[in-house]
Amino acid sequence: MFADLHLHTYFSDGTYSPEELVAQARAHDLAGLALTDHDTVEGCPRTAQACAGAGLEFIPGTELTAEQDGAEIHILGYCLDIEDPKFLAEISKFQLVRQNRVREMVARLNQLEVPLAVESVFALANCRAPGRPHVARALVKAGLCGSLDEAFERFLKKNRPAWVPKFKMSAADAINLVHDAGGAAILAHPGLNHADEVIPAMVDAGLDGLECFHTKHSTVMAEHYLELADRFHLLVTGGSDCHGMSKGKPLIGTVKLPYQHVDQLKARAAALRAAR
Numbered sequence: 001m002f003a004d005l006h007l008h009t010y011f012s013d014g015t016y017s018p019e020e021l022v023a024q025a026r027a028h029d030l031a032g033l034a035l036t037d038h039d040t041v042e043g044c045p046r047t048a049q050a051c052a053g054a055g056l057e058f059i060p061g062t063e064l065t066a067e068q069d070g071a072e073i074h075i076l077g078y079c080l081d082i083e084d085p086k087f088l089a090e091i092s093k094f095q096l097v098r099q100n101r102v103r104e105m106v107a108r109l110n111q112l113e114v115p116l117a118v119e120s121v122f123a124l125a126n127c128r129a130p131g132r133p134h135v136a137r138a139l140v141k142a143g144l145c146g147s148l149d150e151a152f153e154r155f156l157k158k159n160r161p162a163w164v165p166k167f168k169m170s171a172a173d174a175i176n177l178v179h180d181a182g183g184a185a186i187l188a189h190p191g192l193n194h195a196d197e198v199i200p201a202m203v204d205a206g207l208d209g210l211e212c213f214h215t216k217h218s219t220v221m222a223e224h225y226l227e228l229a230d231r232f233h234l235l236v237t238g239g240s241d242c243h244g245m246s247k248g249k250p251l252i253g254t255v256k257l258p259y260q261h262v263d264q265l266k267a268r269a270a271a272l273r274a275a276r
C-alpha cells in the first residue's frame, strides 16, 4: 500500500478539482493521499468526501511558507483539525496577504501599461489563496502574454517589474501553528532548499519530520535525508508535489510512499493531540 502526501488542487495553485485529483490517485493505485494546498485547507472537505467515495484514506494538510535564518522553507502540516477556529483565523491572515499581493502585482502591471483587471485574476483564481500562477493565467487569458512562461519571464519572476515579495512567518511560528491545530509539522522538499544547516534549529523548534521522497529529489538526496531523519529521530514522508497541469505534466504517481510512514505520521499527530 502506498500514499502521496504532497498534492495541490485548484484551491491553491494546482489545476485539478478535488474529484479529479482523487480519480488520478485511484488510477495510480494509491491507498491514501494528503491535500497540501498553499496557506489553505479550503479544498479538504471536498477531497475528504471524494476519497471516502473512492475508498482512499484522506489526510488533511496544508503547505505553509516560512523562513529560517534567511532561507525560504516550506512546512507541511498534516492531520490538522481543519475546523480549529484559531488555526483558521491565522491562515486567513496569510490568505489576505496573498490577495493583497495579487492587487499589488496588478497595480505594478497597470503602471507598466499592461491593462490587466484585478477582478479577472480573482474570478479566475476563485479561491482564498491566489498567487502568481493565477496572475500569469489571467495575463494569458486576456491576450496580454503569449504563455505562462512569458508572463513569469517578463513580469512575475523574482526581481522582475511586477514581482512582489511575499511575507514569511518564522519556521518556529509555522511549526507551532501546525501543532496548535493538532497536526504534525514536516519540512517540505529539503533538497530544493540547499540549506541543511537550518534543520537542527527547526528540530529544536519541534519539527516532526522530513519529506525525504519528492519528485525533485534524486535517489542520493532521498538517502541523504533518510539518514538525517534517522539521526534526528524524525518522521519520513514523501509526495509528488503534483500541481495538475500547471507545471507541465501531472506528477501524481511518480512518488509512492510506503504506508508504514503514513501510520507513523498519524501516530505522531495523535500523540501530539493527546499531549495538548
Ligand code: AMP
Pocket: 013, 038, 130, 131, 132, 133, 148, 149, 152, 153, 157, 166, 247
Ligand atoms: P507564489 O506562491 O504566488 O509566489 O507562486 C509560486 C508558484 O508559482 C509556484 O507554484 C511556482 O511553481 C510557480 N512559478 C514560479 N516561477 C515560475 C515560472 N518561472 N514559471 C511557471 N511557474 C512558476
Ligand code: FE
Pocket: 008, 013, 038, 243
Ligand atoms: Fe505550489
Ligand code: FE
Pocket: 063, 074, 188, 189
Ligand atoms: Fe513547496
Ligand code: ZN
Pocket: 006, 008, 036, 063, 241
Ligand atoms: Zn507543494
